[in-house]
Amino acid sequence: MSDQAPTGFETWLVAAGSAAGEHEWLDRQRRHAAEQVRELGVPNTKHESWRYTSLKRLLETGFSRVDETRVDDLVPAGIDAYLVPGLDSHRIVMVNGHYSPRLSALGELPPGVRIGALREFLTSDPDALRERLNAVIGPQQPLFSALNTAGSDDGLVVLLERGAILERPIELIHLAVGMEVPRVAQPRHLIALAEGAQAALIERYISLNPELYCTNSVLELALGRDATLYHDRIQMESPQAFHITGLYLDQAANSHYQGVNIGLGGAWARTDIIARFSGEHAQCRLQGLYLAGDQQLMDYHLDVEHAVPNCTSQENFKGILYGKGRAVFDGRVLVARNAQRTDAAMSNKNLMLSEHAEVDTKPQLEIHADDVKCSHGTTVGQIDAEMLFYLRSRGLSASLARRMLCLGFAGEIIESIHHEAVREVVAEQVGARLESAPLD
Amino acid sequence: MLSVNGLKAKVGETEILKGLDLEVKPGEIHAIMGPNGSGKSTFSHVLSGRDGYEVTGGSVLFEGQDLLDMEPEERAQAGVFLAFQYPVELPGVNNTYFLKAALNSIRKARGESELDAVTFMRLIKEKLKILHLDDSLLKRAVNSGFSGGEKKRNEIFQMALLEPKLAILDETDSGLDIDALRVVADGVNALRSPERSMIVVTHYQRLLDYIEPDHVHVLAKGRIIRSGGKELALELEEKGYGWVLEQEQAA
Ligand SMILES: Nc1ncnc2c1ncn2[C@@H]1O[C@H](COP(=O)(O)OP(=O)(O)OP(=O)(O)O)[C@@H](O)[C@H]1O
Ligand SMILES: [Mg+2]
Numbered sequence: 001m002s003d004q005a006p007t008g009f010e011t012w013l014v015a016a017g018s019a020a021g022e023h024e025w026l027d028r029q030r031r032h033a034a035e036q037v038r039e040l041g042v043p044n045t046k047h048e049s050w051r052y053t054s055l056k057r058l059l060e061t062g063f064s065r066v067d068e069t070r071v072d073d074l075v076p077a078g079i080d081a082y083l084v085p086g087l088d089s090h091r092i093v094m095v096n097g098h099y100s101p102r103l104s105a106l107g108e109l110p111p112g113v114r115i116g117a118l119r120e121f122l123t124s125d126p127d128a129l130r131e132r133l134n135a136v137i138g139p140q141q142p143l144f145s146a147l148n149t150a151g152s153d154d155g156l157v158v159l160l161e162r163g164a165i166l167e168r169p170i171e172l173i174h175l176a177v178g179m180e181v182p183r184v185a186q187p188r189h190l191i192a193l194a195e196g197a198q199a200a201l202i203e204r205y206i207s208l209n210p211e212l213y214c215t216n217s218v219l220e221l222a223l224g225r226d227a228t229l230y231h232d233r234i235q236m237e238s239p240q241a242f243h244i245t246g247l248y249l250d251q252a253a254n255s256h257y258q259g260v261n262i263g264l265g266g267a268w269a270r271t272d273i274i275a276r277f278s279g280e281h282a283q284c285r286l287q288g289l290y291l292a293g294d295q296q297l298m299d300y301h302l303d304v305e306h307a308v309p310n311c312t313s314q315e316n317f318k319g320i321l322y323g324k325g326r327a328v329f330d331g332r333v334l335v336a337r338n339a340q341r342t343d344a345a346m347s348n349k350n351l352m353l354s355e356h357a358e359v360d361t362k363p364q365l366e367i368h369a370d371d372v373k374c375s376h377g378t379t380v381g382q383i384d385a386e387m388l389f390y391l392r393s394r395g396l397s398a399s400l401a402r403r404m405l406c407l408g409f410a411g412e413i414i415e416s417i418h419h420e421a422v423r424e425v426v427a428e429q430v431g432a433r434l435e436s437a438p439l440d
Numbered sequence: 441m442l443s444v445n446g447l448k449a450k451v452g453e454t455e456i457l458k459g460l461d462l463e464v465k466p467g468e469i470h471a472i473m474g475p476n477g478s479g480k481s482t483f484s485h486v487l488s489g490r491d492g493y494e495v496t497g498g499s500v501l502f503e504g505q506d507l508l509d510m511e512p513e514e515r516a517q518a519g520v521f522l523a524f525q526y527p528v529e530l531p532g533v534n535n536t537y538f539l540k541a542a543l544n545s546i547r548k549a550r551g552e553s554e555l556d557a558v559t560f561m562r563l564i565k566e567k568l569k570i571l572h573l574d575d576s577l578l579k580r581a582v583n584s585g586f587s588g589g590e591k592k593r594n595e596i597f598q599m600a601l602l603e604p605k606l607a608i609l610d611e612t613d614s615g616l617d618i619d620a621l622r623v624v625a626d627g628v629n630a631l632r633s634p635e636r637s638m639i640v641v642t643h644y645q646r647l648l649d650y651i652e653p654d655h656v657h658v659l660a661k662g663r664i665i666r667s668g669g670k671e672l673a674l675e676l677e678e679k680g681y682g683w684v685l686e687q688e689q690a691a
Contacts, residue, residue, distance in 0.1 A: 389490050390528040391538070394598065395516035395545035404541065408532030408581065 006042045008059035012147045012184055012216070013037065023126050029134050033141060033149035040143045049142075049301055052328045052360050053270065058242055063184035063214050066153070071095035072102050074177040075208070079103040082173065082206050087421040089171035089202065090115055096177055097153035097185025097215075103175070112164030112197075118155040118188060128159060132192055136220040137248040142272070145246040148218040152188035155217075160197035162224075169200040169230075169419060176237060178211020189219040193227035195252075200230040200418055207238035207265065214242040221248065223255035225279060230258050230418040234426060237265035239295065245271045251311075253279025260417050261317075262426050263290035263298050264433060270299040277311040277339075288317035289413035289426075291433055292325030292357070302331040302346075306339040309369075315346040318413050320406050320430075321357035322437040329361040329378070337368040346376040351383065351409050353402070353437065403434045441466045441503060441637050442606055448497035448662075449486050456482045458662035459498065464606070467634040471648055471673060472641045474659035475681050480641045481525050483659065484610045488522040489515050502606065516542075517549030519605030523595035523612050525641075530582040538582050539564060539601060546602055567600040570630060572623045588615035596627045603631070608639045613647040625650030645677035658684050 013034050042059065043050040074095055092115065093103035099117035106115055114128075121129055134149060141149060156172050174187060193199060205215065215237060223229055237243045243266040251257055263269050275284050290298040304313050319327045329348040350359045363376040383405050391401035407414075410430055417423040442464040449457040456479045464470055474480055486493050487500065489512035500507040507515060530538070543563075544554045555563065568575060571593045583591050592612050599607050609628070613621055628638070628651050640651060648656070648670060656672040657664045660681065665688040666672065676684070 385491060386528050387530055389512060390524070390530065391542075392512035393488050393490075393516055393522055394538075394542040394602065395513050395549065396541055397513050397545065398511070400541060400545070401513075404533055404538065405530070408530055408534075411532035411534075411581075 006037065008042070008062065009037065009147060011063060011065050012186065013151045014065060023122065023130075025130055026122070026126075026133070030150050032139065033146040036141060036146040037143060037150060040146065043143060049330065053268070053297065053299055058214070058268070061182050061212065061214075063182050066096040066098065066179075066183050066185060068098040068153070071098045072100055075100070075103060075175060079173070082175065084421045084425050087169070087171065087202075087419065089169045090166075091171045091173065092117070092156050093173045093175060094154065094156075094185075094187050095175045096183065096213075097187045099154045107168070110164065110166065112161035113166055114157070114159040115170060116157055118152075118157050118190070121157045129157070129190070132190055132220075132222065134220070136222050136250045137218070137246070142246070144216050144244045145218050148186045148188055148216050148246070152186045152218070155188035155190070157189070158191040158199065158201070160193045160199055160227075162194040163196045164194070165197065166199040169202050171202045172204070174203075174205045174215065174217070176205070176207040176213055176215060176241065178207070178209045178213055178238065182212045182214070184214040184216060187215070187217045189217070191219070191229070192222040193224055193229060195224040196226040197224065198228040201232070202419060202422055203231065203233045205235045205237050205243065205265070207236065207241060210238045210240060212240040213238065214244070216244045218246045219248065221250070221257070223249070223251045223257055223282075225252045226254045227252070228256040232260050232262075232417050232419060232422050234262045234422065235265055235269060236429065237269065239265060239267060241266045243269040247271065247273045249273070249275040249284070251275070251277050251279065251282040251284060253281055255279070255282045257283070258285045258416075258418065259287065260413065261286070261288040261300075262413075262417070263288065264429055267295055268297045268299065270301070272301045272303070274303045275313070276305045277308050280308050280310040282311045284311070284313040286313070286315045287413050287416050289410050289430070290317070290319045290327055291430060292319065292321045292327050293433070293437055294323035294325065296325050298325075298327040300327075300329050300331070304333045304344070306333065306335045306342040306344065308336075309338060309340045309342065311339070312343040314344070316413070317348045318410060319348075319350040319359060320353065320410060320434070321350060321359060322353035322434075323356065324354070325357045327359045329359070329363070331363040331376075333365050333374065333376075335365070335367040335369050335372055335374065339369045340371045342369060342372040342374065344372070344374045348378045349409075350378075350380045351406060352380060353383070353406070403431060406434050407431060443501040444498070445500075446498035447483075447486070447500060448495065449482060450494045450496055451482070451492060455496070456662055457486065460659070460663055462657065462664060464637045464639065466637055467632075468655065469632070469638045469640060469651065469653045471653040471656045471670075472639060472659050473643065473656065473673065473676055478660045479662045480659055481610055484522055484525075484608045484639075484641065487515075487608060488512060488520060513545065516602075516604075517546055521599050521602055521604030521607045523592075523599060523607065523609040525610040525614075527583050527591040527595055529584045529586075531584045533582045535580055535582050536564070536578045539598070542598070543601060564601065567597055570600055571597040571627050573597055589617060589620045592616055593620060593624060596624050600627060600631060605635065606637050606639070607631070608641070610641045611643065612640075613642050613644060621647065622650065645673045648673045660685060660688070
């Protein structure tokens with residue numbers, strides 16, 4: 001063990017802007033995370049969860065941090081071009097990891113609802129965060145989450161009191177603006193819904209230019225008893241970008257979570273979803289759709305822990321791979337010994353449009369209880385020749401027919417996006433990417 | 441309109457069409473009957489350009505063009521339509537979206553402009569009515585979860601929408617109840633015109649009571665072994681295929 005951060009990560013550990021000593025508890029958390037980074041070192045492909053991924057290029061790049069005072073100037077044209085038509089939301093915009101009040105529009109909030117930037121909360125009401133930050137994720141954090149904890153920029157905080165119901169969705173937009181040198185942004189988000197609260201969150205990652213940069217984001221989601229959260233996540237980073245998300249979810253009794261993860265951008269996009277049931281009769285639905293073409297690796301790791309009885313989880317991820325695209329689906333569902341009557345279904349289906357594409361899919365069920373209903377299945381297949389012929393026999397060109405079948409395959413996931421306006425944007429984006437995808 | 445001369449086709453090593461001749465003139469309806477496995481669907485597929493068949497001899501001209509040289513979509517765009525014996529389910533593919541893409545592809549090939557949304561919907565609804573199909577079908581995935589009869593009606597509905605020059609109906613009547621058979625036949629008859637030809641593959645004389653053919657052919661062992669008028673169908677209904685096959689062998 002050394003006092004130095006692993007080479008390549010030195011700049012990541014510096015919490016941007018905020019002076020140390022502001023809050024003793026926060027400093028402690030950050031120090032602890034930084035220590036962990038040093039202890040963990042850089043993972044190599046011998047680590048199970050890094051088997052398919054090399055960090056070489058990421059480490060060689062040497063990312064710098066972003067100066068927060070500049071962020072508003074980076075988007076001179078404003079936000080309009082990046083909005084979802086017809087979507088009425090409480091909008092919070094991060095530019096390269098920093099909150100932009102100018103581009104945000106929180107609007108009026110109903111009673112019992114607080115939404116704001118993390119750094120503002122730390123100034124105005126640190127006590128509201130003290131028990132909550134790092135509570136879902138816990139003290140033992142994997143490398144990138146620990147890096148984020150040690151050196152996060154800013155982020156979204158959503159606190160809903162007991163019974164609070166938010167009608168309009170919260171929209172969290174991450175704008176990435178490439179700069180002269182590659183830079184890393186480490187946004188950090190906390191969403192806590194108290195008993196019976198309901199909200200919807202739309203999280204979008206958008207890049208303004210096709211530059212090389214890195215986003216390392218962490219979300220902590222705490223759902224109280226009977227709470228409901230719909231969570232649409234649309235990742236459209238630049239084709240050169242590294243994207244890393246650690247999503248940590250804790251669900252109390254009877255709570256509902258529905259997350260839809262759409263992965264379209266990035267050269268390497270790794271998403272870890274760690275979900276845990278802490279109360280009975282909770283339901284968790286994790287869905288995903290990813291597209292991977294040349295120079296792209298879509299990398300998903302799910303870890304769902306049924307720690308208590310009577311909970312339901314569904315993990316359903318679909319991928320379309322073309323060119324030399326690659327994907328990893330590493331899904332694990334753990335059913336503890338006392339977690340009787342667990343209902344868990346995991347599925348990963350992949351549609352390969354080229355023989356050069358590659359997918360490593362590894363769903364695992366680890367079941368220690370005896371009265372459970374658990375299933376898992378994966379498929380890796382090509383476009384069905386009969387279906388293709390049927391469409392062509394109706395006059396559709398082969399490429400349009402292929403695209404239509406791909407959209408049909410993806411449709412199930414796109415349909416499950418909670419907001420119709422977002423669904424349309426995603427369908428359009430998926431269609432456009434398939435249209436320019438090389439077919440071989 | 442369609443001239444098939446000595447058509448031979450193989451699947452793998454097996455020769456299925458063994459020198460098939462057929463001449464279809466504009467406006468004519470030709471019924472093709474024949475025992476199971478005689479090559480009727482194979483013939484339909486070869487005409488519409490499905491993969492997996494190797495044409496080893498003969499020729500097919502459609503309005504003077506070499507049909508066998510065209511891609512499936514080019515044939516459809518030129519006006520060939522196949523109503524499938526087993527329509528394919530396309531899970532997730534929205535019916536409206538599919539119909540619009542099909543119609544616009546074909547219109548474009550004909551040098552016509554794309555239809556705007558309102559005109560398109562009006563047209564669709566009009567054609568749905570002809571086939572007694574419900575609007576809700578438009579929101580569903582193509583053929584996905586449709587009953588057998590719904591699938592067959594959906595094929596004729598597509599034909600009504602795409603208005604082909606040559607329609608090949610492969611056992612569109614099988615699996616239809618009596619009322620549906622009439623609806624489908626009415627749909628087909630509504631499309632009869634001096635410019636439009638049809639090849640109707642069927643096992644049952646009953647369909648031919650509704651859709652009156654100009655010619656009836658018996659396809660057996662990969663060839664047309666007998667042709668006649670609509671009375672041939674009645675004779676087949678009565679006596680089966682045995683006597684035709686025997687006469688063929690004797691000849
Ligand atoms: N892909 C294939 N592979 C192997 N054999 C095939 C294939 N397609 C057709 N055949 C064979 O070719 C022959 C003709 O089949 P086809 O489907 O054309 O018959 P059909 O006249 O349409 O029969 P039916 O009245 O039962 O629909 C059959 O013996 C069938 O098994
Ligand atoms: Mg057949």
